[in-house]
Amino acid sequence: MFKKLFAKKAARKVTLQSGITFEVGRNETVLEAALKAGIAYPHDCTVGTCGSCRSRLLQGKVDAITPFGYTLSREELQAGYILACQAVPESDLVVDVPLEAGEVRKVAARIVEQRVLTHDIRCVTWETDGVIEYRAGQYMNIDWPGAPAPRSYSFSSAPAEGGRTRLSAFIRRVPGGAFTDALFADTLDDAAFTIEAPHGTFWLREGTGPIILIGGGSGLSPLMSVLEDAVQKRVGRNAILLFGGRTERDLYCMDEIAAIRAQWPTQFDFRPVLSEEQTSHHRFGLVTAEVTTALTDLGDPASTQAYLCGPPGMIDAGVAALVAAGVSLANIFYDKFTDASTGAKQAGEN
Known part of the structure; x- marks a missing residue:
């Protein structure tokens, strides 16, 4: 009896839908085991707040160290999604997850340009000593001497064939942020950075439907x-970009977006939405409240792909609105931007 009670539990087998398999040891999470096995499993915070390791459980059962509902929406939970960083297998598993793409490299870098976009957002550009190749939508981890922890920022420009040595990101100032306070005080101009990239699974998927x-x-x-x-790439798919800000001073890249609209081969519409200022030429309210109208104008929710980037509350509300309007959860992709207090992805101190 005692032998059975204290016997070492057998390792659980995890099979990814792509065919990759690995074993998870006792009291080990799916993410821990995957990374130990050298698998490019998407992740960032590792504490269950950013949602980067969101995976769909197709077969098996897991125990959650921290309830998945703190980060995943009701719609995601109902569809069988889990957080790999918080999931301890109770049986063999079959999991569907997109793996990170691209060879991750570490390069030395220095800031070579800062451009003011709004009162609290800058476009920051680093020059690196090596080429970084990435997919549009991915992000980089940056580190610098004295940093309490690396920070993560999404690339703001399109990739270049053969890679880039100048990497840019839009960075929002967060009061008390270890990185952004120093950045906005212009005390990091000569700092020696290390950049690790690419990371993330946020990129445009194949398809012919609207975006x-x-x-x-x-x-x-x-x-x-x-x-x-x-x-x-001359992607010929109808698209609508919704962007939410509090007031007009929070809107930026207006000229760049106008240039995209002028070059887009099919329908492209940009709809800024202000939540705290009413004007005669912008929509007023929450940006996610415009989802239903936008989908109606695009005309085919069932084949529409959705891409969301911003604070967790916006993402959660957006996912709910999209699903309610007929967009498949499998066609919804997001990148949650949180602040340093959550320990999660920091695309703005992130």
Whole structure:
């Protein structure tokens, strides 16, 4: 009896839908085991707040260290999604998850340009000593001497064939942020950075249906990368970009978005939405409240792909609105931007 009670539990087998398999040891999470096995499993915070390791459980049972509902929406939970960083297998599993793409490299870098976009957002450009190749929508981890922890920022420009040595990101100032306070005080101009990239699974998927993009704050960074890349590739899909700000001073990249609209081969519409200022020429309210109208104008929710970047509250509300309007959860892709207090992805101190 005692032998059975204290016997070592057998390792659980995890099979990814792509065919990759690995074993998970006792009291080990799916993410821990995958990374130990050298698998490019998407992740960032590792504490269950950012949602980067969101995976769909197709078969098996897991125990959650922290309830998945703190980060995943009701719609995601009902569809069988889990957080790999918080999931301890109770049986063998079959999991569907997109793996990160691209060879991750570490390069030395220095800031070579800062451009003011709004009162609290800058476009920051680093020059690196090596080439970084990435997909539009992915992000980089940056580190610098004295940093409490690396920070993550999404690329704001389209990739270049053969890679880039100048990497840019839109960065929002967060009061008390270890990185952004120093950045906005211009005390990091000579700092020696290390950049690790690429990371993330946020990129434009193949398809022929419409595209809806929803952003807030510095969440416009990866969306601009995706859109610029789509223009270069002549992606002929109808698209609407919704962007939420509090007031007009929170709107930026207006000229760049106008240029994208002028070059887009089919329908492209940009709809800024202000939540705290009413004007005669912008929509007023929450940006996610415009989802239903945008989908109606695009005309085919069932085949529409949705891409969301911004704060968690916006993402959660956006997912709910999209699903309610007929967009398949499998066609919804997001990147949650949180602040340093959550320990999660920091696309703006992130």
